[in-house]
Amino acid sequence: MAFRLSNNLVGILNAITFLLSVPVLGVGIWLGARADGTECERYLSAPVIAIGVFLMVVSLAGLVGSCCRVNCLLWFYLFAMFVLIVVLFAFTVFAFVVTNKGAGEAVSDRGYKEYRLGDYSNWLQKRVENNKNWNKIRKCLQDSKVCKKLQEDKWTQDQFFHADLSPLESGCCKPPTSCNYIYVGGTSWTPVNTNSTDPDCRNWTNDGTALCYGCQSCKAGVVATLKRDWKRVAVVNVVFLVFIVIVYSVGCCAFRNNRRDNRNSGYRGGSKGGYA
Known part of the structure; x- marks a missing residue:
């Protein structure tokens, strides 16, 4: 047949x-x-x-x-x-x-948005707050050099403040705006005394291999990126x-x-x- x-x-x-x-x-x-x-x-x-x-x-x-x-x-x-x-x-x-749940927050007189971990779903928060998971993600971010572009660009302060940064660049490659740190160039900032209660102000470092990879804002940037990619995949x-x-x-x-x-x-x- x-x-x-x-x-x-x-x-x-x-x-x-x-x-x-x-x-x-x-x-x-x-x-x-x-x-x-x-x-x-x-x-x-x-x-x-x-x-x-x-x-x-x-x-x-x-x-x-x-x-x-x-x-x-x-x-x-x-x-x-x-x-x-x-x-x-x-x-x-x-x-x-x-x-x-969750979205980037617009910052006054800035071209980029900033991200807070608490704005996203509890399930995603728990995934990045787990130290074992975050150590792998952090190593991945460092290997992929997500901040390389910002480190190499010769921007003025005004150009940087009006740049359209990705969630990872905004969360991991610079200190939060609430810290009021002074922009020097690339990923270098001058710390100043601040009344900000944001713990990320203490976690920030100008060391190019560390930057804000240990910050809550970096975890929020990762979650925001996951949210965007997962929605596309869905x-x-x-x-x-x-x-x-x-x-x-x-x-x-x-x-x-x-x-x-x-x-x-x-x-x-x-x-x-x-x-x-």
């Missing part, structure tokens, strides 16, 4: 997915094997490798199961797809919930979920076709055997 359209479509989609999994797996292995890789890259290598292996195994199961009509492999493929749909749906809802996930549900539905049709073909083949075989 000729293959059904759904079987062919599942086979084509999984062949494409398999080809895409190869570079994903390669990137993960490359990130983990780099001798001069940063802490961020080594931290990312494990999940990237896991995603690559998952895509490769599932796409192979779908490809062989649909094209060769192997029901057990197609059943495994549909089960894995169902789990993926549930996980993506749960993560999307979770991402929208935990990123619902929006993409909604589109991806629709696509995955469509593919899952086509896979169910292919599975049903396989079972029908197997039953028909068995029935014809049994009829022939009966008339032999």
Whole structure:
């Protein structure tokens, strides 16, 4: 019996997915094997490798199961797809919930915003306030040199105050505005006596490897960046979920076709055997 359209479509989609999994797996292995890789890259290598292996195994199961009509492999493929749909749906809802609170605060006569950790969801706050987590994040920030641009730019005070800084640059590369420190240049500031109760005023240092990486404002900048990125990922996930549900539905049709073909083949075989 000729293959059904759904079987062919599942086979084509999984062949494409398999080809895409190869570079994903390669990137993960490359990130983990780099001798001069940063802490961020080594931290990312494990999940990237896991995603690559998952895509490769599932796409192979779908490809062989649909094209060769192997029901057990197609059943495994549909089960894995169902789990993926549930996980993506749960993560999307979770991402929208935990990123619902918090925003940067505009500062008078400044082009940048400042960020306070207490403005964000408790779940995100706890993640960065955990010392073990923060030590990894801090090492990642230092390795990626998030303040390098500010250190190299030769800005005047007026140019710096009206610059459009990212949340990480605003939180980690300068002291809070409430400290009233005097801008010297780059990431250098002259401390002054201040009545500010902000503990970040004491944590700030002109040391280029430390700056405000131990400040609450830096943690808030990280959370603000996560919030922005997670919202983008959540929006993409909604589109991806629709696509995955469509593919899952086509896979169910292919599975049903396989079972029908197997039953028909068995029935014809049994009829022939009966008339032999």
